[in-house]
Amino acid sequence: MEALRQAFDFSDFPRTDLCVAVAVAVFLFVFPALPHSSFAMATMIQFLMFSVYGMGWNTIGGYGGQVDLGKAQYVGIGAYTTAVMQIRWDLPFWVSLPIGMSLAVGWSFIIGYPLFRLRGHYFAIATIATSLILKDVFESWSFIGGARGLKIPLRAEMPDFWFLQFREDYYYYYVILAFFFVGLIYLNWFRQSRIGMQLRCIKDNEEMARSLGIDSHWAKIKAYAVATAFVAAVGSFHACYNFNIEPEDVMSLDLSVLIALMAMLGGAGSLWGPIIGAAILVPMKNYLGAWFGAKAGLIGLDLIIYSTIIMAIAAFEPRGIWGIVTRIRQSRSD
Amino acid sequence: MDAFLLQMAKAITAGLLMGLVFGLVALGLTIIFGVMDIVNFAHGEFLMIGMYAGLLTATVFGLDPLFGLPVAAVVGFALGIACYYGLVRFLLRGPMVAQLFGTFGLMLFLRNVALLIMGADPQSVHSGLLVGKSFVLGPGIVIEVTKLAAGGLSLLAFGFMWWVMKRTKIGKALTATALDAQAARYMGIPTERMNSLAWGLGGATVGMAGALLLNFWPVEPNVGLLFTMIAFATVALGGFGSISGAAVAGLIVGLLINIPSMWDAFSMLIGGDRLQVGLLHQFKYSFVYAAYFLIMVFRPRGLFGWKH
Numbered sequence: 357m358e359a360l361r362q363a364f365d366f367s368d369f370p371r372t373d374l375c376v377a378v379a380v381a382v383f384l385f386v387f388p389a390l391p392h393s394s395f396a397m398a399t400m401i402q403f404l405m406f407s408v409y410g411m412g413w414n415t416i417g418g419y420g421g422q423v424d425l426g427k428a429q430y431v432g433i434g435a436y437t438t439a440v441m442q443i444r445w446d447l448p449f450w451v452s453l454p455i456g457m458s459l460a461v462g463w464s465f466i467i468g469y470p471l472f473r474l475r476g477h478y479f480a481i482a483t484i485a486t487s488l489i490l491k492d493v494f495e496s497w498s499f500i501g502g503a504r505g506l507k508i509p510l511r512a513e514m515p516d517f518w519f520l521q522f523r524e525d526y527y528y529y530y531v532i533l534a535f536f537f538v539g540l541i542y543l544n545w546f547r548q549s550r551i552g553m554q555l556r557c558i559k560d561n562e563e564m565a566r567s568l569g570i571d572s573h574w575a576k577i578k579a580y581a582v583a584t585a586f587v588a589a590v591g592s593f594h595a596c597y598n599f600n601i602e603p604e605d606v607m608s609l610d611l612s613v614l615i616a617l618m619a620m621l622g623g624a625g626s627l628w629g630p631i632i633g634a635a636i637l638v639p640m641k642n643y644l645g646a647w648f649g650a651k652a653g654l655i656g657l658d659l660i661i662y663s664t665i666i667m668a669i670a671a672f673e674p675r676g677i678w679g680i681v682t683r684i685r686q687s688r689s690d
Numbered sequence: 691m692d693a694f695l696l697q698m699a700k701a702i703t704a705g706l707l708m709g710l711v712f713g714l715v716a717l718g719l720t721i722i723f724g725v726m727d728i729v730n731f732a733h734g735e736f737l738m739i740g741m742y743a744g745l746l747t748a749t750v751f752g753l754d755p756l757f758g759l760p761v762a763a764v765v766g767f768a769l770g771i772a773c774y775y776g777l778v779r780f781l782l783r784g785p786m787v788a789q790l791f792g793t794f795g796l797m798l799f800l801r802n803v804a805l806l807i808m809g810a811d812p813q814s815v816h817s818g819l820l821v822g823k824s825f826v827l828g829p830g831i832v833i834e835v836t837k838l839a840a841g842g843l844s845l846l847a848f849g850f851m852w853w854v855m856k857r858t859k860i861g862k863a864l865t866a867t868a869l870d871a872q873a874a875r876y877m878g879i880p881t882e883r884m885n886s887l888a889w890g891l892g893g894a895t896v897g898m899a900g901a902l903l904l905n906f907w908p909v910e911p912n913v914g915l916l917f918t919m920i921a922f923a924t925v926a927l928g929g930f931g932s933i934s935g936a937a938v939a940g941l942i943v944g945l946l947i948n949i950p951s952m953w954d955a956f957s958m959l960i961g962g963d964r965l966q967v968g969l970l971h972q973f974k975y976s977f978v979y980a981a982y983f984l985i986m987v988f989r990p991r992g993l994f995g996w997k998h
């Protein structure tokens with residue numbers, strides 16, 4: 357009960373934050389009713405997916421300060437569990453979702469144990485290595501389709517809420533919106549919980565945290581598992597939303613980095629950071645790609661602009677956009 | 691039995707020759723890392739630009755690809771210096787996360803600039819003094835001259851870098867900066883310039899590696915990532931910051947990548963039916979990643995490392 361009360365307790369945020377948050381929430385609820393193109397709808401769904409990915413990354417990467425660049429392997433585990441169970445055994449999404457999350461979390465414990473003996477750069481590169489090994493395994497495993505991936509067959513009746521197959525995109529939109537709010541509420545509890553406090557202490561000074569009696573190794577593994585559960589859940593959703601999954605799509609290094617990047621850009625270690633990051637990067641990437649991709653001879657220009665922004669953020673405000681906001685606030689209150 | 695020995699000998703020579711080039715690729719990374727504790731995700735992209743520099747000297751000026759070597763070294767040096775003053779200098783002020791993402795942004799940037807200018811098609815050199823020639827070393831073991839030359843020139847480059855780092859005043863200043871930047875500054879060493887020099891030297895070595903690699907590996911804008919990962923694994927194996935470590939670890943990584951070919955040799959020896967021939971070829975890079983993971987977990991100093 358106490359935990360539930362804490363989860364809905366946003367009282368330590370300034371009032372302006374809450375007003376903006378409520379306005380954004382209302383906008384997200386009514387968005388499908390507003391006139392929009394199908395491209396905008398797809399962009400919004402992607403924005404919500406990446407927000408949840410980013411929230412997951414934020415637990416270990418933001419609050420815990422451990423830069424994890426291997427999240428795509430868990431997206432892959434979630435997506436493949438859902439797809440395989442649906443194709444082979446005709447099991448609905450809501451059954452395969454918890455199974456996929458459990459499998460991913462189990463795997464995260466197995467590799468998390470040795471992984472968290474490393475720190476800093478070494479940890480980041482090791483997460484990439486594990487992710488790429490798992491991708492190689494998935495690409496050569498014929499039971500799950502190998503490098504060509506899997507295609508989920510369409511069902512006779514649509515809309516199908518058990519198998520999450522819809523003809524209209526707004527059904528998907530509301531499903532992922534529900535994930536988004538559950539994730540946000542959970543994260544609001546997480547940041548005030550014991551483990552959240554421990555992580556922040558570890559991020560500031562690991563030796564100090566250990567001297568205070570925090571089992572830093574175990575705390576990091578737990579936070580890593582939480583992040584994994586978030587990411588695997590969205591991976592399962594991704595399988596149903598796209599119908600078509602292949603290792604290059606759901607397990608590439610680019611996806612891992614994109615997840616981390618959005619949280620970083622928005623502001624790692626703050627509740628709103630990943631959402632802000634996704635709200636900026638996803639539309640920018642999609643629309644820049646659509647504008648420049650159509651023009652011949654300009655391939656890559658969208659990513660050049662995109663990477664310039666990444667470099668500028670990393671060089672001048674590593675705390676991200678939320679860092680800029682807090683800096684402005686501090687200068688006002690002084 | 692003969693078939694087994696032959697296959698093994700082939701796998702091992704191929705592995706060792708490739709390994710020398712991998713070592714040279716890793717050398718650039720380890721110099722940069724050793725001096726300033728920063729991991730350069732764009733390292734493979736430096737290699738890609740070195741390869742394109744070699745390619746352009748060969749095609750535009752009609753020179754032999756071997757002349758691409760000094761050109762690529764100069765281009766790599768300039769690129770390293772430019773990246774240091776344009777980006778890395780600012781990244782050093784921020785936390786470790788900023789360095790990771792800054793160099794990752796650099797990687798995306800260089801890759802897409804190459805895509806915009808050169809196009810996505812893989813390109814390779816088709817003519818030249820060495821291309822396509824080979825000589826026979828014993829029955830059935832054929833060594834391509836390009837790979838032999840690449841291996842030999844890598845060794846030379848290693849020797850040169852070792853001489854620079856250990857026997858010259860600049861090398862000593864670089865080592866001093868690596869050991870303790872603040873103390874080095876008190877001794878009158880311009881550490882800022884040493885940092886930029888480390889980036890220049892790192893870029894020059896990896897540029898040379900690119901020009902050597904070009905003789906037998908087609909270049910395209912996405913070629914870099916694989917080599918970045920291989921270089922990370924090599925550097926971790928050899929110990930971050932160690933030159934001789936990079937050379938030995940490069941050879942080990944070259945052998946690791948040829949594990950699938952050795953497996954084929956064993957399966958021929960025992961009988962191809964029970965052990966599938968060609969089973970492991972899809973995993974050839976996984977062995978390198980796994981080696982990185984294991985060495986980092988069990989011996990973080992690497993095999994020859996002096997700095998952790």
